[in-house]
Amino acid sequence: MRVVVVGGGIGGLALGAGLRRRGFEVAVFDRDTDVAATGGYHITLDDRAQSALTDLVEPQIMRRLLASGSALRLRERDAFWDRRGRLLGHGPDLSGSGSVDVDRITLRLLLAEAVGDDLHLGCEVSGVGHDDHGTPQVLFTDRAPVPADLVVGADGAHSLVARRLAGGPTNSPAGIIGFSGRTLRRDLSIGEQDRLRPRSGMGIGPRGAALYVGFLDPVGNAALDAPELRMSVTTGPTYIWGAMFPESAATDSLRTLGAGELRAALLDMFRERRWAEHTLEVIARADPHSVAGFRFNAASTSAKDLAPWPAGRITALGDAVHATPPTAGMGAGAAIRDAASLLKHISDAADGTIPLTGAVDHFEAGMRQRGSEVLTLAMKTVRWILATDTTFGAAATAVSTPLLAAAARLRR
Numbered sequence: 001m002r003v004v005v006v007g008g009g010i011g012g013l014a015l016g017a018g019l020r021r022r023g024f025e026v027a028v029f030d031r032d033t034d035v036a037a038t039g040g041y042h043i044t045l046d047d048r049a050q051s052a053l054t055d056l057v058e059p060q061i062m063r064r065l066l067a068s069g070s071a072l073r074l075r076e077r078d079a080f081w082d083r084r085g086r087l088l089g090h091g092p093d094l095s096g097s098g099s100v101d102v103d104r105i106t107l108r109l110l111l112a113e114a115v116g117d118d119l120h121l122g123c124e125v126s127g128v129g130h131d132d133h134g135t136p137q138v139l140f141t142d143r144a145p146v147p148a149d150l151v152v153g154a155d156g157a158h159s160l161v162a163r164r165l166a167g168g169p170t171n172s173p174a175g176i177i178g179f180s181g182r183t184l185r186r187d188l189s190i191g192e193q194d195r196l197r198p199r200s201g202m203g204i205g206p207r208g209a210a211l212y213v214g215f216l217d218p219v220g221n222a223a224l225d226a227p228e229l230r231m232s233v234t235t236g237p238t239y240i241w242g243a244m245f246p247e248s249a250a251t252d253s254l255r256t257l258g259a260g261e262l263r264a265a266l267l268d269m270f271r272e273r274r275w276a277e278h279t280l281e282v283i284a285r286a287d288p289h290s291v292a293g294f295r296f297n298a299a300s301t302s303a304k305d306l307a308p309w310p311a312g313r314i315t316a317l318g319d320a321v322h323a324t325p326p327t328a329g330m331g332a333g334a335a336i337r338d339a340a341s342l343l344k345h346i347s348d349a350a351d352g353t354i355p356l357t358g359a360v361d362h363f364e365a366g367m368r369q370r371g372s373e374v375l376t377l378a379m380k381t382v383r384w385i386l387a388t389d390t391t392f393g394a395a396a397t398a399v400s401t402p403l404l405a406a407a408a409r410l411r412r
């Protein structure tokens with residue numbers, strides 16, 4: 001059986017790696033010319049995503065991934081702050097967590113290595129369809145169509161494959177614009193190092209401003225102690241932060257700014273909303289070239305709205321179907337789990353246990369549930385942030401946060 005995958009992001013590469021490992025004929029096409037030219041932020045892989053990856057890649061790739069990952073169990077509990085930097089509360093105890101944070105670049109490089117020469121870079125797909133005999137095919141503007149037994153769209157939130165299957169867009173803007181950047185812990189003042197500590201945190205204030213600060217240390221907190229296998233981009237204690245604001249003409253226009261200008265504009269946005277200067281140090285001391293903006297897109301949280309097409313020999317997975325804002329850190333994990341599930345069902349079809357369209361039907365049913373679950377979690381945070389941008393929400397945030405901070409002080 002020959003499978004053609006459109007898109008070599010996290011989900012497409014994971015599927016390509018699994019298919020190759022099981023001996024299927026596979027080709028993955030991506031328009032990027034360099035797999036390392038991807039977002040500089042980190043990806044959280046929970047137990048389920050790691051278990052799926054174990055089915056998809058060789059044990060040695062998995063070991064190199066874990067040796068490059070930062071274990072959440074070695075981190076302190078997450079903290080929640082107000083805009084003055086006052087502690088409001090903590091997240092759950094992480095000492096039993098199996099989750100790992102890994103640089104997105106490292107994850108993509110390792111998956112690309114697993115796909116090997118079945119990955120074709122610099123190939124922009126212009127469409128998908130069927131030839132005169134009903135065989136699925138992938139179309140390009142600059143080369144001949146490529147036929148397949150099964151075509152899989154893993155082409156992300158703006159997927160042309162899923163759009164063709166659904167007859168329209170599969171997601172819409174979630175109402176938030178995000179900006180991410182990287183700051184070395186040692187570049188912060190001692191005061192801010194003490195406040196932020198080796199843990200992740202989230203600050204939230206009135207008028208829809210939120211600042212997530214994620215802590216990553218693949219060296220000191222390595223998930224697998226095997227330095228000889230390490231290939232993380234992050235080489236010491238680092239905060240990878242995400243600033244979030246409601247989408248408006250003003251926030252949208254920031255995405256066009258250059259490196260240093262964008263960092264300065266973000267600081268102004270928080271200052272206008274009266275955030276304490278010390279809470280902004282993590283942005284002010286970021287590597288300006290690491291700062292980038294992106295719009296959050298979200299599909300429906302309802303399973304029945306996801307993949308709303310009859311099962312056939314063209315399908316899709318990951319963000320193409322269930323575009324998920326990063327607010328739950330689960331979109332990439334869900335794309336990897338989609339890939340493992342599709343591989344299992346394709347293997348059943350190859351064994352002759354089930355027809356291929358039946359296998360795709362089973363896969364899509366599971367993906368709808370998975371997508372709905374992660375979207376529901378991610379949208380909770382999005383709605384919370386947006387609620388602070390209403391008149392009532394802004395007032396409630398301004399009044400409640402000092403009370404929560406006082407209660408947290410008393411608990412300490």
Ligand SMILES: Cc1cc2nc3c(=O)[nH]c(=O)nc-3n(C[C@H](O)[C@H](O)[C@H](O)COP(=O)(O)OP(=O)(O)OC[C@H]3O[C@@H](n4cnc5c(N)ncnc54)[C@H](O)[C@@H]3O)c2cc1C
Nearest residue numbers: 007009010011031044125156318319326329330331332333
């Ligand atoms: C700042 C940020 C932080 C995040 N943090 C996390 C996290 O901690 N944990 C987590 O699980 N998820 C996280 N996510 C979400 C995660 O990145 C996505 O959910 C995940 O990448 C989706 O994988 P995918 O394979 O479906 O799509 P993508 O990884 O977006 O890949 C799509 C690929 O398709 C290619 N492509 C698109 N169109 C074409 C075409 N026409 N022809 C050829 N190629 C094409 C693109 O070049 C791209 O490589 C985060 C996202 C952001 C923006």
